[in-house]
Amino acid sequence: MDRRTFLHTTPALFALPFTAHLRPRQTARRVALIGCGWYGKNDLLRLVQVAQVEVVGLCDVDRHMLEGAATLLKERQPAASPKLYADYRQMLSETKPEIVLIATPDHWHALQAIAALEAGAHVYLQKPVGVDVRECEAVLDAARRYDRVVQVGLQRRSTPHLVRAKTEIVDAGLLGEIGHVDLCCYYSMRDTAVREVEPVPDFFDYDAWTGPAPLLPYKGLPHRRWRSFWAYGNGIVGDMCVHMLDTTRWMLGLGWPDLVASTGGIRVQTEADATITDTQTVIFSYPELDCVWQHRSYGPAVDEDFPWALMVYGSKGTLRADIFKYDFTPHKGETTRVEAVYEREAFPEDVTEEGIELHAAPATRAHMEDFLRAIDTGSRPVADIEEGYISTASCILGNLALVAGEPLAYDPSTREITPGYETLLAREYRNPYKHP
Known part of the structure; x- marks a missing residue:
């Protein structure tokens, strides 16, 4: 029976968490999200739909994005109480997640992925792997060195x-x-x-958002x-x-x-x-x-x-x-x-x-399931690093x-x-x- 047939012929099971029937687990996986914008929330909510997880940390340099993600998660998981962070390094150190989802702008992917791998986490990394070839090499090397699973968000x-x-x-x-x-x-x-330079709002840390990239004049929120x-x-x-x-x-x-x-x-x-x-x-x-x-x-x-x-x-x-x-x-x-x-x-x-x-939601859910299978079995996921x-x-x-x-x-x-x-x-x- 294929997944679509399963979903459409077993409505009685929908009252229970879907993956309870696919992946029995005694304890919830500890999950953290870096990057709480549109696609970060999307990835987190798709994971919550297919796995038993405890979201232990949310991180974003935009306080409005961060609080919005926490509110949305609370609607889906009333018992959820993740700690909120502006610094991903502090979050990795304090929450010790088993899985880290990364959905920040591309110029941050490599540094954050490597930090998560060094912290012992498996990583679901939004594409692309990095903004230059050397970054991509470094993430691959780190994944192999720490023997962690990295699923890249190439969910096609x-x-x-x-x-x-x-x-x-x-x-x-x-x-x-x-x-x-x-x-x-x-x-x-x-x-x-064509935009004019303007003051940086107090809820947004533009310097931290820019990170290793050139610090361009601020011309409004750069999201999307x-x-x-x-x-x-x-x-x-x-x-x-x-x-x-x-x-x-x-x-x-x-x-x-x-x-x-x-x-x-x-x-x-x-x-x-x-x-x-x-x-x-x-x-x-x-x-x-x-x-x-x-x-x-x-x-x-x-x-x-x-x-x-x-x-x-x-x-x-x-x-x-x-x-x-x-x-x-x-x-x-x-x-x-x-x-x-x-x-x-x-x-x-x-x-x-x-x-x-x-x-795209079914693809992301299936991609998350494949990621979790690879963690459980020690195998390589379909979009391996x-x-x-x-x-x-x-x-x-x-x-x-x-x-x-x-x-x-x-x-x-x-x-x-x-x-x-x-x-x-x-x-x-x-x-x-x-x-x-």
Whole structure:
């Protein structure tokens, strides 16, 4: 019986915690969350739905975010009484969590993940693994050194309809010989505003939020829109391409690309404060195929039905897939569409949760369950840190190739880049922060 059938044919069980039937446990897992914004709360609430947990600590440098997360958790778990922190190091030291969820901006991921691993915790780390290649290497090394499980939030690997596409279409050989993959994002997601400098509010520690990144002039709360600045992340390639490239690698069994090339820039949205590209193409070259990414944060999508998607082209058919559905079109025959799985009946609280992505909630729950299984069995999760490292670093190389103006090759065995752009592999940290 598959998970969807189980959920929809056993309504009597929904009065009890779902994982009580999957993972009996005598004591609740001690869990802490670093980063209480939109996706941090989302990850925590999905974990609470599928496991017996005691949330021992919440941490955020925005007091309003922190208190909001505590209030929301109290609604779901009336007995919950986590301690609230502004400093994640203090929280790790005092609460000694078994599991740490990290959902801070990208420029903080590596330092916080390594600190949590050093504290003995298993880590659920939102993608990407880091903002530079050396950070990614350091997180992988720490996970292996401390023998902890790290599940990266590349939850397309746990998305029910995409799992079905992999098993029933790709693995079944229905595409034939695969010769090319297109990846894309045409969302108008780049911040286009021009803002004035303003005072930092007393509830927000901007210096701590900035951490190792450059301390830019404060122009209002950076929440969500920070992705539009190179100082904190890797733009749309680091945010959106990493999901589709990772999904493709997982579906097709691909590892590191042999070569990464890129073109692009700020071609249209030139008046904005934002510094990331509004137009970019990245080619990830493998021996038998190329994966070609394109984003454009203006104008219509090439295919309005698949604005953020992957398209796999084979000798027998084509697979188009995104977070909502997939279409399989054989060269001889009709297109078959399979929609995303929703679990509204099993988890009715999803329906009224503010900001939830209903189509993604089942994937996140399954990803959490896979993470917990790996902890229990000592195995590697589906989005193990090494897989996250490959997908993250490959996308970073796409941006570095744009900076270098020529294709780049990274050797994971020597951790060297060809040609010699070694200085691009690590960003300069702001004092007093030390690069791992």
